[in-house]
Amino acid sequence: MMRAARHVAATLACLLAFAAGARAADAPVRVATLLPHVEDALARMPALRVQVVASVRRSLREPVRDGVADLGSPHAPSLEALAAARPQLVVGDRSMHAALAANLEPLGAELLLLDAASVDATFDGLLQVGERVGAGAEMRREVDAARAALDALVLAEPVDTLALFGTAARWLVVTERSWLGDLLGRLRFRSVTAGAGGAERIPGYAEVSDEQVATTRPALVLVVTHGDPRAIRTQLDGKIGPAGAWSGVARSARRGVHVLDPGRFTVNPGLALPDVARALVALSNERARAALPPAGAER
Numbered sequence: 001m002m003r004a005a006r007h008v009a010a011t012l013a014c015l016l017a018f019a020a021g022a023r024a025a026d027a028p029v030r031v032a033t034l035l036p037h038v039e040d041a042l043a044r045m046p047a048l049r050v051q052v053v054a055s056v057r058r059s060l061r062e063p064v065r066d067g068v069a070d071l072g073s074p075h076a077p078s079l080e081a082l083a084a085a086r087p088q089l090v091v092g093d094r095s096m097h098a099a100l101a102a103n104l105e106p107l108g109a110e111l112l113l114l115d116a117a118s119v120d121a122t123f124d125g126l127l128q129v130g131e132r133v134g135a136g137a138e139m140r141r142e143v144d145a146a147r148a149a150l151d152a153l154v155l156a157e158p159v160d161t162l163a164l165f166g167t168a169a170r171w172l173v174v175t176e177r178s179w180l181g182d183l184l185g186r187l188r189f190r191s192v193t194a195g196a197g198g199a200e201r202i203p204g205y206a207e208v209s210d211e212q213v214a215t216t217r218p219a220l221v222l223v224v225t226h227g228d229p230r231a232i233r234t235q236l237d238g239k240i241g242p243a244g245a246w247s248g249v250a251r252s253a254r255r256g257v258h259v260l261d262p263g264r265f266t267v268n269p270g271l272a273l274p275d276v277a278r279a280l281v282a283l284s285n286e287r288a289r290a291a292l293p294p295a296g297a298e299r
Contacts, residue, residue: 029133032087037270050133054085118182149274155188162218166225166232178204179268192216210245217252223259233259
């Protein structure tokens with residue numbers, strides 16, 4: 001009798017352990033993302049597969065959505081908030097977050113580092129994330145649709161373009177080693193500063209002299225900034241005005257000089273890359289500018 005009771009107890013224990021394991025296997029993967037475009041992509045995945053439990057801010061003025069732990073800036077995410085969120089998987093940028101590996105060991109969380117410095121790398125990284133959370137097929141459908149949309153937006157003829165990153169202290173050239181520069185090249189916006197940039201304190205954005213910019217003759221000027229677009233526009237107007245160091249640039253820019261909306265152009269948009277591409281293509285054609293949705297900083 002005792003032997004039978006012990007056998008039943010052991011069987012029940014095994015069944016309970018199996019059920020607990022099945023529940024764990026069926027539970028969505030808890031993800032903390034240090035890249036906003038990964039959070040956006042995971043929002044399109046089945047909720048039964050993945051749950052975003054923590055994320056960084058797109059900007060200091062824009063908090064994360066309700067129900068998600070706020071990790072603050074992607075450049076210095078809060079480790080305390082990250083630990084409290086109990087993620088199983090942390091997704092970060094290879095060039096920015098590799099040093100976090102040691103901090104994550106006590107948490108038992110896996111760190112998946114992605115390269116997001118180009119269009120193809122961005123999409124490949126999202127496919128990795130999809131596979132890791134058990135939504136590989138769903139993510140591939142989204143990526144394939146985005147790739148096809150981008151291919152349909154390539155300009156018929158190249159447009160000579162000066163793409164700059166503006167700060168209060170300096171002007172930098174947007175190079176093909178950044179996601180934005182790579183997107184521009186993919187769409188056939190031809191850089192007039194190719195090979196002219198100097199040191200890259202910010203990966204993908206190279207220092208450039210007034211003389212180097214002054215000798216360019218772009219048909220289109222695009223400026224992106226993390227700061228106040230209106231302040232950058234004022235600085236830019238001084239540069240390209242009649243007495244400015246870049247006056248020749250303004251005379252050649254028959255397709256316009258545009259300070260871009262930081263909310264749309266400073267953070268890699270991931271699966272929304274076609275939306276950004278449509279805005280750029282519209283800006284490249286004066287007749288198409290009316291098709292752009294309103295954006296306070298673009299002009």
